[in-house]
Amino acid sequence: MQLHMSTWAEIESFLQRSRTIVVPIGSNEQHGPTGLLGTDWLCPEIIAREAEKSADILIAPTFNIGMAQHHLAFAGTISLRPSTFIAAIGDWVRSLALHGFEKILFLNGHGGNVASIEAAFSELYAEASFARRPAGFALKLANWWDLEGVGELARDQFPTGHGAHATPSEIAITQWAFPESVKTADYAPPIAPSGPIRDALDFRARFPDGRLGSNPGLATRERGRALVELAAQSLARELAAFSQEQPPA
Amino acid sequence: MQLHMSTWAEIESFLQRSRTIVVPIGSNEQHGPTGLLGTDWLCPEIIAREAEKSADILIAPTFNIGMAQHHLAFAGTISLRPSTFIAAIGDWVRSLALHGFEKILFLNGHGGNVASIEAAFSELYAEASFARRPAGFALKLANWWDLEGVGELARDQFPTGHGAHATPSEIAITQWAFPESVKTADYAPPIAPSGPIRDALDFRARFPDGRLGSNPGLATRERGRALVELAAQSLARELAAFSQEQPPA
Amino acid sequence: MQLHMSTWAEIESFLQRSRTIVVPIGSNEQHGPTGLLGTDWLCPEIIAREAEKSADILIAPTFNIGMAQHHLAFAGTISLRPSTFIAAIGDWVRSLALHGFEKILFLNGHGGNVASIEAAFSELYAEASFARRPAGFALKLANWWDLEGVGELARDQFPTGHGAHATPSEIAITQWAFPESVKTADYAPPIAPSGPIRDALDFRARFPDGRLGSNPGLATRERGRALVELAAQSLARELAAFSQEQPPA
């Protein structure tokens, strides 16, 4: 069930049977010579939609712009500063909590988002903590590549050349979902260099075509299918477990 | 051309031939008994995609959460505070301007966004004005219902019962785009009451089912099609004119 | 009754008979070759003072600096950024609401303020909406030129050359109020150009003497008197109606 394709009354009904929601969150940023700029928000959206086919879960609209300051020297990247990102996540959560959502899982598609999302969670919890009252909600961050079994599968599929950005696993997922948008290129070198992530000009100097340690040429639609199916199953289990989690006595 | 379905190199190429981009922007908020929560961000997305079929335009990812504080007493609404919204629009524009976009048109689907979007524009321009330097970009807000001819068409289609929220025109557009998601209800009264918009509890007390002056029962898919096609043509013309506009001598 | 010329005990008494207050709000910004920099805050102050002569209304101190970033390339302009303006309006309203004012009308003298004032209202309402409590106050924005009958009178007085900035109507009002400060100039061209409003350097390039579409030479003290008297009557009626408005059941 997608929140944005529902009426308010349908959401009110859903809240009678569940207080859990999943928010796909990612980034719109360069993904090397062949990766889609939307890769990082499309992947969690694809996985959540796949999970919804066989589980009664509610999917929020996708939070499609994240913290991508280091990619800003490549055309098409759109980034929030961490402070803006934290403020926006805050308003999303406050809105959802107001309606009675008590378990809010952010399914994340961008490593660069992790710190800011966790800081946003702490900022939200701190409102309750400084007021000596319970928050009333629990927040969870789940990177899709950390869902149960997914990392292992990706390592099996891509024993070398997986890397950290514009990875063949994320490319494969978008290839599976959007076969009409598969792009190709000669990757030189086949496996991109690695190194630290700092400001945008430093990033572009270190990683001239935008890849970081990866060989996206290893991606195939079939591998993408396998990753999505496994991730979707793991997500459904994770949401179920999160829903059933009880507050401390 | 959709930015998020492109590579950074493709955007770099696009920038060789155009410095203009359209950002669909809306809100995720209750739309009465039958309207989709996503109505206000889906409509500009639908119209922009229709325009792209026959014009060489670039569409940014959709800014899907806006200023909807007055709808927060209805389940499923997600709102940014104006201050958060202004900060986020700021980072979007700063990112796009960095890549060389000089004409940024926000195609808006939510009346409640107008003030905050215009305030965001002024906040951005003020950075340049206080620094005594040119901004380097021009920003334009276009509500889809204000595109050339569209208001007239809607008034022809819905001489009564159009109203101001959960209008039959916006419902018709989503019905045309998502025929599988058409919802029905008995509207009582057929035309909803009107009144001022203030805080969320006040809003819900005045407008118990979420509609404001409208009769969404008048919406049809066919009317939606006509609205989208006209709006798409007008948008393409507006973007072309905006692109050709010259800075003052 | 002017708040700043009263004691706290007098305001406490006033609150026994009314919960309504009017706040003149404007901007301090260039107004062409002959307009006073204070025009936009003087006009609402003049009108409110005129209304007070024959009605039991309470006038707050004038909020004299607004959102005028586009005028910053002309000497004497003082502007708040929208974010600062929103914060300041917020503290004014929170202060007044604390004393029991439930109807707060901002009588505005500057078009460039509108978006930020409305965004400020939403920011204030959002505090209540996110906390699931009633705001406890209603806010209204009234531009003096939109008061009942005033726009029609101005169009009658100035069928051409009214324009959008440094208009003969606002100039006429200050001429009536401050006859000793009437300034003259040769306007070339008589009617200034029109165009979009963006950052300050762009504005000065488009509108070299600061006027926008107007011919201030049409202003006369007598026309100013007529505008003030009509606006004052309309303001008094608007305040009375606002006072009597009931919250939703």
Place this chain on the structure above:
Amino acid sequence: MQLHMSTWAEIESFLQRSRTIVVPIGSNEQHGPTGLLGTDWLCPEIIAREAEKSADILIAPTFNIGMAQHHLAFAGTISLRPSTFIAAIGDWVRSLALHGFEKILFLNGHGGNVASIEAAFSELYAEASFARRPAGFALKLANWWDLEGVGELARDQFPTGHGAHATPSEIAITQWAFPESVKTADYAPPIAPSGPIRDALDFRARFPDGRLGSNPGLATRERGRALVELAAQSLARELAAFSQEQPPA
């Protein structure tokens, strides 16, 4: 010369002969049983206007709302939080500096403003300091009661019962300027209590009629006149000295 009664061209001319401006700044807050709510912004405005009669000085619009959180339990008080106040002072100064003002003197009428104004100055200087560039302007805070000779005169006039809030000196100044608005009351006790200043409820509990250590009954119009005339002369000298001050070599 009052900035708000001038045109932008007149200010441009003024800047040819001087880079100095005075900004009257105060607060709108309770002033005991008989003091005007506007006392603290009226006093510096009165003194600056008196000084202008015989000196070529430029007076900015009055900054009429300050930091008065401790008075909020008395009707009519309007306060900015320090953070809002600092932001607003910042935008005033940035605007004035943009036009070429290099010496900006804030003539202050409210003791409670001092810390926030000085913090605002540091916030402004810090922008330059962190950017390793000269600020380009000098800021000065002058409380009117600290102008040369004024404190001595007030002590002579009111050897007892001057106190710290709703003082006979400030009451006398407004009595002189607004004889039609003189209010009277029986002060019990004649001299109000003293004590620390904390939050608003604490303040009202300690100082039930709003006075702090003062006996406003000692104020006379004649004493007000003497204070204003002396303060005006001292202000003119202070502005002249400030104007002539040279930057370090």
Place this chain on the structure above:
Amino acid sequence: MQLHMSTWAEIESFLQRSRTIVVPIGSNEQHGPTGLLGTDWLCPEIIAREAEKSADILIAPTFNIGMAQHHLAFAGTISLRPSTFIAAIGDWVRSLALHGFEKILFLNGHGGNVASIEAAFSELYAEASFARRPAGFALKLANWWDLEGVGELARDQFPTGHGAHATPSEIAITQWAFPESVKTADYAPPIAPSGPIRDALDFRARFPDGRLGSNPGLATRERGRALVELAAQSLARELAAFSQEQPPA
């Protein structure tokens, strides 16, 4: 008793017998040719530790970075902007108040901190004042040089050459506490110049070696000992008096 050397249970016990805490606060900034960069946070720490030897007081961790924008042109200075400083003091106080501390005394070692600390206090009180509730805590700022008798002693010790920054009194205190870190230099001129404090480049141009009106060569360890002992006694008395202070009836 030092908070950071205690367990939470020990603090809980302390709160049974006292609701008062002292927070040493200073700055890390250049102190002339021989002064330690930490002088301004070391001095209050040293004095508080000395007071603790003979009084049952609780000392918070030292707030070691303050508002020192004007010293930023000298290597080693670390400064918060006033807005950051105010936010941080706010969180410290909110944390302490949450545990039940009702009297929080900031023992300050840096004159440049005073305005921002007082603004921070007002920002905190304003939260209560705007919410029409008691703050629940009282805040006090005590500069160590203003503790009873300390100013007099310093004037006796240093009838000339005390100055305002890198003073012999503060140098003497650190010499007494850290005899192994005493530095020497030829001061030229012996007594440094005086003047206004503005931005960092202006400061360095006026005060080339960082001293302001002082001759640190007058400092001796013995004088430092006398200052610390007197200040410690006065601090203990001040804390006792503050503890015993009752709220208004």
Place this chain on the structure above:
Amino acid sequence: MQLHMSTWAEIESFLQRSRTIVVPIGSNEQHGPTGLLGTDWLCPEIIAREAEKSADILIAPTFNIGMAQHHLAFAGTISLRPSTFIAAIGDWVRSLALHGFEKILFLNGHGGNVASIEAAFSELYAEASFARRPAGFALKLANWWDLEGVGELARDQFPTGHGAHATPSEIAITQWAFPESVKTADYAPPIAPSGPIRDALDFRARFPDGRLGSNPGLATRERGRALVELAAQSLARELAAFSQEQPPA
């Protein structure tokens, strides 16, 4: 070399031979029945001081308050909100960068700080990235327990009962440094429970004595000594490597 025990001229000299500085950063928060509230800022300070005994490194003052919102239900905890923490780290880094420090390593003692510190780094880099200029500095976060070999040693020392908060390794380090402040308690159960970290009341309900998965009773001074010595050596190597790192070509 400790920055706060140096003069500005000594820092200027240090900058001739190195552009690297280490900032100990931690938190002041409950550490179970026996842990010092200062544990998390004392540990990095202790390790940095040990490293300095045999290496020419520069240590900044300790950043002693971090992000500890989840511990606020235990007396003595002082926390910054993430937004405040990010702002403060920002001003520290901007200050240090201004003096020419190009490699700034934060030696962290609190897991709860990690997300906010990394978000702060991105906020700082983003200033450069949005301005299309190089940042001019590189930032590194090093948790002391992640220094080379340290995690392995801790696992050897404490094969069970290490846990995640109030760990025997951090307790051991403070025992070694402050033998006079060793506290004892009966831990029941010996190994504390584990679970998710959310708001403060939730935390206290889950972890009643403040420990999380740990048995601090396993700490010994000797183990502390071994940890500190190893960590100090690893820190020195890490700083040397960081210093020698070259920017991308």
